[in-house]
Amino acid sequence: MSLKIERDTYKAAVQEAVLDHAASKGGVVGHTAAAISEAAHGKLPGTKGHHPIAAVVGTAITGGRKNAGTKGYLAAYLKQLEDNPLRTKMLTAGTLAGSQELLASWLAKDRNKHGNYFTSRVPKMATYGALVSAPLGHFLIWLLQKIFSGRTSLRAKILQILFSNLVIAPVQNTVYLVALSLIAGAKTFQQVKATVRASFWKVMRVSWITSPICLAFAQKFLPQHAWVPFFNLVSFIIGTYINTIAKKKRLTALRKRHFGEGRSSGGGSTVGGPRPGPGDYPPMGPNPPY
Known part of the structure; x- marks a missing residue:
């Protein structure tokens, strides 16, 4: 001893x-x-x-x-939000958007052709978060706070929530879906339009469920300059879940197409050989080409 x-x-x-x-x-x-x-x-x-x-x-x-x-770290971050609001929001949104794509790829086992989770979409999403999402959110939240500045009554708070859901959310979700379609490889206006049309109301339903709760929480507990990062964090959690589910569905469809799932009209055999079992899908390595 x-x-x-x-x-x-x-x-x-x-x-x-x-x-x-x-x-x-x-x-x-x-x-x-x-x-x-x-x-x-x-x-x-x-x-x-x-x-x-x-x-x-x-x-x-x-x-x-x-x-x-x-x-602490939070106090230092909030100070940066006060001193350099747009820059801090851009760094935050870019980091969260890139991290969301990387995390969703890992959860869904979505790899590129080299077997890596860090696909080309990660830096693209980070760029979208920093250069599009953050400035747009900064302006829209500023507009919301400007319109309802100094109004703290229950009626004003309800109107603020309605304005957020009926004006701000549709604009943000539309821009988000357009960016996603372009990042996913859309080349024409019709492809972008089809993506927005197919997903808009699904995304809006999620916004209408979560947005009132988040905005009421922000009104009660957060300083105004912390609203955008808070909404970004909530969007990160929800977006990661939705992105993961979407990737899993897409990968399932790609694997079915890759291994052949069509049935012949005669005896139930599949085109291109017998139907693969769960063990036939490679658990590691790159996904089927797409």
């Missing part, structure tokens, strides 16, 4: 000496080592010294040492 304590004490002393030596050298490495040494001894406000490197990185991300122990 005492031997272990002595060994740990010796190791800590050596580590401290190395860090102090690096700090004395100055520069980025020296300052970083000094910060890690400070965090390791629990001298960095808001930390206990258990994870010094993570503490230093987290402190740097959330505003530096002057904010250590006083501001």
Whole structure:
């Protein structure tokens, strides 16, 4: 027992000496080592010294040492929303849109021809989120808040929810479906129109169920500059689920077409050989070509 304590004490002393030596050298490495040494001894406000490197990185991300122990990640994010609203929303929406596509691909086992989940749609969705969805949402929510500025009565809140569902949601959903059709490979106006027509009311039904609840929650608990990221987060969760289901259905149809599912009129045999069982579909590797 005492031997272990002595060994740990010796190791800590050596580590401290190395860090102090690096700090004395100055520069980025020296300052970083000094910060890690400070965090390791629990001298960095808001930390206990258990994870010094993570503490230093987290402190740097959330505003530096002057904010250590006083501001968390959420507070730093909200401050960025206040100082740089559009830029922060663009980064948030782009990250969420790309992550949604990647997560849905993983959940649905939707791989590209190289067997990777990181398909070409991931950066395309991230671009859509950052350059289209976020600026559009920023403007529409600004318009909503502008129209109902200073109106806090129950009647005003109900009208705000109706305006959101009857004006804002249709615009956002239409733009979303147009972008999805283009990302999926639509080349002509008729293809885009067919996609929007086929999916618009399905998406609107989901919006009409979730939007009133989310907007009522935002009205009650969130500052106005946090509305768009909150709606983006809700959309991320719902969109991931819908995207996953859609991918699974598409992959099932592609596999059926790839392996042959048509029946001959004679004796129940399938075109192209016997009907494949569940084990015949490759669980790993790229999906059938499409």
